[in-house]
Amino acid sequence: MQVEVREFKGTANYIVSEDLRNSVNVSTALGRPLLIKGEPGTGKTMLARSIAEGLGLDLIIWNIKSTTKAQDGLYVYDTVQRLYDSQFGDHNVSDISQYIKMGKLGEAFLSDKHIVLLIDEIDKADLEFPNDLLWELDMMSFYIPETGVTVTAKHRPIVIITSNAEKELPDAFLRRCIFHYINFPEPEMMARIINVHHPKLEDKLIREAMEAFYWIRSLSGLQKRPSTSELLDWVQALTVGGVSLEKIRKEVPLLGVLIKKNQDFDVILSRLNTQNANKTKTRSHILWG
Numbered sequence: 614m615q616v617e618v619r620e621f622k623g624t625a626n627y628i629v630s631e632d633l634r635n636s637v638n639v640s641t642a643l644g645r646p647l648l649i650k651g652e653p654g655t656g657k658t659m660l661a662r663s664i665a666e667g668l669g670l671d672l673i674i675w676n677i678k679s680t681t682k683a684q685d686g687l688y689v690y691d692t693v694q695r696l697y698d699s700q701f702g703d704h705n706v707s708d709i710s711q712y713i714k715m716g717k718l719g720e721a722f723l724s725d726k727h728i729v730l731l732i733d734e735i736d737k738a739d740l741e742f743p744n745d746l747l748w749e750l751d752m753m754s755f756y757i758p759e760t761g762v763t764v765t766a767k768h769r770p771i772v773i774i775t776s777n778a779e780k781e782l783p784d785a786f787l788r789r790c791i792f793h794y795i796n797f798p799e800p801e802m803m804a805r806i807i808n809v810h811h812p813k814l815e816d817k818l819i820r821e822a823m824e825a826f827y828w829i830r831s832l833s834g835l836q837k838r839p840s841t842s843e844l845l846d847w848v849q850a851l852t853v854g855g856v857s858l859e860k861i862r863k864e865v866p867l868l869g870v871l872i873k874k875n876q877d878f879d880v881i882l883s884r885l886n887t888q889n890a891n892k893t894k895t896r897s898h899i900l901w902g
């Protein structure tokens with residue numbers, strides 16, 4: 614099995630911190646999966662796309678659901694089709710290999726090229742799921758008893774695993790990964806993220822929107838704090854709606870783009886009323902200290 618090591622330097626459309634870049638490069642150099650945790654919307658999924666793009670590699674995505682089993686990622690033996698063919702078909706069903714369908718991990722192992730494999734949202738599956746993959750991810754290999762074939766990766770894929778920390782992952786699994794927690798972006802980094810998505814926006818609008826956004830995130834009692842992706846949508850909505858800076862400061866308009874829970878609306882609106890009643894002019898101290 615070949616292990617290729619190339620340096621990931623980031624891409625034009627993904628802002629990567631030095632720490633994260635280092636974690637990516639350490640995990641590829643050691644040939645270990647990189648486990649990425651962080652709040653929703655902090656760019657975990659996009660990191661895998663950026664690595665694939667930055668290194669010029671294909672990306673295979675395995676989206677994990679609550680019902681996903683480790684076996685689904687290896688292969689599925691389509692016994693129903695075989696039975697059907699044996700009764701109604703006219704071709705030879707004794708060759709079982711034609712009924713073996715590779716899952717995403719199998720596909721990644723069989724790839725002729727060095728690829729990036731994203732196992733997205735691993736915490737959605739049950740607790741056994743990560744443990745059931747230990748051997749395959751360590752050895753980059755699995756056995757198909759039905760055909761007697763062992764599938765072994767020709768090129769060790771770069772494996773990126775994301776988790777929203779909904780569940781704790783088993784220790785044996787953690788031990789085999791390089792771990793990185795993506796911190797919520799500081800304002801300076803957030804401004805750069807907005808800039809790559811909306812390069813034409815005025816600095817003043819970005820600043821005003823960010824002040825309101827970080828102010829909202831600083832409020833206690835919110836059930837769901839808005840994330841990067843909601844801020845990106847919000848600045849776009851503000852631009853499309855032609856909303857003035859003054860209005861953003863006083864009203865936080867189009868709040869439904871940022872906030873998704875009824876109770877959070879009430880928290881924000883009542884704090885906004887207090888702020889306006891006290892004629893607090895600026896929230897900039899929250900953003901810039």
Ligand SMILES: Nc1ncnc2c1ncn2[C@@H]1O[C@H](COP(=O)(O)OP(=O)(O)OP(=O)(O)O)[C@@H](O)[C@H]1O
Binds near residue numbers: 629654656657660842
């Ligand atoms: N560092 C970044 N550089 C550029 N864009 C970013 C960055 N971080 C987040 N984004 C943008 O934020 C949005 C959300 O990113 P992404 O879907 O990767 O987040 P996530 O962490 O996977 O979220 P979830 O946990 O909900 O799946 C995307 O539109 C992405 O482009």
Ligand SMILES: [Mg+2]
Binds near residue numbers: 657658775
């Ligand atoms: Mg994601």
